[in-house]
Amino acid sequence: MKDEDEQREPSEDELREAAALADALEGGPATPGSPPADALEAAALLHHARAPIAVPPALEPRVMAEVAAALDARRARGRRRARVWIATSLIAPAAAAAWLLFATVPSRHARMSAMPPPAPTADLLAAQAEAIRGGGQAGAALARLDSEMRAYRRAYHERLRRDLGGEP
Amino acid sequence: MSARALSFLPVLALLAATTALGCSQAPHGGDPRWIADAERQHEIADERLAAKDFVGARISLLPIVGREAPHDVPADARRGVLQDTYFRMAKIDLDVGDPRVALADAERGLALGRAEDLFVANLLVVRGAAHEALNDGEAAAADYHAALMINDRLLAQTLRGSPGDAAAPGGAP
Numbered sequence: 001m002k003d004e005d006e007q008r009e010p011s012e013d014e015l016r017e018a019a020a021l022a023d024a025l026e027g028g029p030a031t032p033g034s035p036p037a038d039a040l041e042a043a044a045l046l047h048h049a050r051a052p053i054a055v056p057p058a059l060e061p062r063v064m065a066e067v068a069a070a071l072d073a074r075r076a077r078g079r080r081r082a083r084v085w086i087a088t089s090l091i092a093p094a095a096a097a098a099w100l101l102f103a104t105v106p107s108r109h110a111r112m113s114a115m116p117p118p119a120p121t122a123d124l125l126a127a128q129a130e131a132i133r134g135g136g137q138a139g140a141a142l143a144r145l146d147s148e149m150r151a152y153r154r155a156y157h158e159r160l161r162r163d164l165g166g167e168p
Numbered sequence: 169m170s171a172r173a174l175s176f177l178p179v180l181a182l183l184a185a186t187t188a189l190g191c192s193q194a195p196h197g198g199d200p201r202w203i204a205d206a207e208r209q210h211e212i213a214d215e216r217l218a219a220k221d222f223v224g225a226r227i228s229l230l231p232i233v234g235r236e237a238p239h240d241v242p243a244d245a246r247r248g249v250l251q252d253t254y255f256r257m258a259k260i261d262l263d264v265g266d267p268r269v270a271l272a273d274a275e276r277g278l279a280l281g282r283a284e285d286l287f288v289a290n291l292l293v294v295r296g297a298a299h300e301a302l303n304d305g306e307a308a309a310a311d312y313h314a315a316l317m318i319n320d321r322l323l324a325q326t327l328r329g330s331p332g333d334a335a336a337p338g339g340a341p
Contacts, residue, residue, distance in 0.1 A: 142294065
């Protein structure tokens with residue numbers, strides 16, 4: 001049945017309608033022997049779909065204003081997104097670095113501050129007590145204190161260097 | 169700013185953060201150097217004093233107090249090193265018969281801060297001696313008394329073997 005329809009030669013009317021429909025789709029002048037109304041509607045729709053939107057001149061200012069506002073809003077959204085992106089990309093690593101900086105350096109200093117100097121020896125404290133007496137022997141007592149301080153000083157410096165990460 | 173430039177921002181920010189972190193984790197080169205410099209200056213002072221060169225000894229100590237200590241040295245360590253140096257300078261001032269300069273050195277040392285430790289006690293002792301040399305018995309007595317209070321406490325701690333305090337080598341605890 002289908003094969004028969006395809007093999008059948010088109011009639012004159014069918015050829016005329018097809019030519020009129022082709023003209024209507026191309027937007028050309030109407031040809032005699034007009035196509036059926038439904039075919040013309042379909043052709044008009046297809047034609048308008050391809051054609052640019054035409055704005056009536058009377059509505060142009062209003063449409064332009066609305067389009068400009070919409071474009072401005074779109075640009076503003078884009079700028080806001082860019083600002084958020086820039087701020088996030090800067091703040092997040094900076095915050096991480098700051099946290100690590102403050103979490104590690106002060107704790108090392110706290111460890112250092114919490115570490116008292118070496119305990120003075122009893123001999124050193126005895127020399128200091130002798131110097132505290134003052135009086136005529138103050139010079140000799142101070143000399144002994146100074147002498148005792150040398151060993152203590154060496155130990156103190158050595159400990160500080162070690163705690164600060166220097167060579168022992 | 170273009171999207172292409174924007175895409176580089178996180179990379180740059182991460183690089184900066186990594187650099188900052190690296191700097192914070194790196195050994196603080198200045199700290200041990202400052203201590204080592206002070207140690208060397210004290211050794212030079214020892215040599216000068218052994219040669220009875222008091223002026224040379226005092227001059228060798230000046231760089232320690234003349235230079236600004238690095239800020240990353242803990243405050244207590246900085247105070248300890250500087251106060252000990254001022255004590256030594258004041259002692260040399262007394263040795264050369266200049267109690268006024270000794271007094272000034274002791275004052276500078278004590279102005280760095282007070283604590284109940286050996287360094288402050290030494291400065292009080294040497295300031296008391298300077299007052300004594302200047303015939304200011306009352307001020308000398310006040311300094312000696314304050315020094316004695318600290319000395320007494322330190323002695324009690326040493327005899328008790330207070331925690332965290334390792335005895336300095338070269339002497340009995």
